[in-house]
Amino acid sequence: MWTTVLVSGIALGSFYTLVALGFALIFGVTHTFNLAYGELLVLAGYVAYWLWKTYGISLLFTFPAAIVVTLAVCLILQRLFSRLREPMEMNSLVVSFGLAILLQNGMLFLFSGDYRMIRVPFLNEGFRFHGLYLSYGQFTLLALSLLVIALTYLLMRHTYLGKGLRATIQDKESAALAGINVSGMGILAFAIGAILIGLAGPLFGCIHYLYPTAGLQATLIAITITIFAGVGRIRSLILGGWILGLAESCAVVVLGASWRELVSALMLITLLALRPYGILGKEEQ
């Protein structure tokens, strides 16, 4: 039984890393908290659900549509954030909280409050691999998440663009002095974040019920993993995602499915109690 827990935990955790990746990138580059992050994820899920349900479009082809929608919303959000004054973290938190309420009500209007899920029968079947049972759903989740994370890692580590992003994350002023277009990097971070959300949203719709207020859980998960890992550390993000995924799988088996939602909240509170100066350390406060 515990191998099942291990497999589902790692698959879920890899997906959580994918969810946190965009949040960490946006936060690292622009120092803004995006509380509407989960709502964007759910919105992308709804777009995929709507295309799949009404037009019978295969899940694979819903990703581009979801990306287009999240890109549009994220670039609007970037314009909003660029008008804010210091302190950025607090102001962006409150404004994106407002945006989250806007998006929740927009989705309630467009898609109603019913619980929806993208059901692809093929994903529920499974195969045995060296005695280890894996469903195609888990396999897809694991493979797609790790593929996207690896691509992001390559982008950040081995391209000139990634170098600019990493420099901006480390020190805005020095990066600007070195001739990097810092505000352009901010827009780029939002754009990459939007693409990552657009990829994660339809997957979210396959493993989790979609309803207008489902985003809060995803936001908490993204923030928890980001605070665990710090910014600009993709490998720590993976570790954080796996720990959270395994902890949730264990909680489901030991306590029951309804206790799962407590895990990320408790982990976030504990992390904050241990690291009261948050992600960036004392000097940023």
Place this chain on the structure above:
Amino acid sequence: MIKGQPTSEPVQKPPIGQFALLPGLAMLLVLPLVAGGSDYILQVFTHALLLATLALAWNILAVSGSISLGHAAFFGVGAYTSGLLSLELGVSSWLTIPTAGLSAVAIAVLMWLFCHRLRGAYFALATLAFVEIPRVITDNWDGLTRGSRGLVGLPGLPGLRLGAHHFDISASPTGSYYFVLGYGLLLLAMVTLIFRSNLGLALQAIREEETAASTLGIQVQKYRLMALLLSALFSGITGACYAHLVRYIEPGMVYGIHFSAIPLIFAICGGRFTIIGPALAALVLYPLDQFLFHPLLPAGHEFLYGAVIILTILFLPSGFWGQLRKGHLVSIKTGSIE
């Protein structure tokens, strides 16, 4: 201590005096006579008043600079404490409502243990996550709380016996309205006292410049804790009143993000650095939502609140009442949410 006037700006008379509010108060007092025929109008304003008390309670903590995204924890625990005590043990609501306030204080102590070292955005995030603890426990502890089925058939607001006369407050919308109005005015008086006392001045000093405040000998953590406990006490009482007013509660409702967001929206829109601004915003925005946006857009009418909060932060950072009362009780940091 920093009091009243900002140091950087010349002293100016606020464009609007506090007495401008008196006609509004008079209208609230006679509303049941004017709207006598319509129970719906009275119910909407009863709710608006109740949400105004939640915003006032929230602002006790916010005046110290700590924005909470987790007041639904206090609201929900208050609602469940009062609901369970009156439903299971048949205790009078006169007793269960204050007890609910105390239970919210107990939860606030727990929150303080986790969050006391946090400031700004990280405090807000921790409170947001904290709500999940009482919500998931209430949802799962079927034996005590009846889980996700919620509490049905709660008794109404308490009655009043004066000699031979018995006023059953819950029997008519008018009774409930005046009960909530009375609680609101009482809370407004309490909040005014708190803001004008040494505690209030200390909290404002902490908000403006925490290091300077502690250098002047203000015990920062003691005052922040007091603000949190007072804020939780009244939020819990408001939650209990809500339970007896609506007579049905379930975990997803009273611990939902709605009751964490509502006081934040009203306080920021009305003016976080003012005493009455949050309550005014509640009395304007909630009826606007119910009378105008709800009929137009039954699903998704609360987009109004999201739009209001974004527009206020961008264009009117000190809030409506704060803007009108500029020059009085305005922060030296006006324009920033911290």
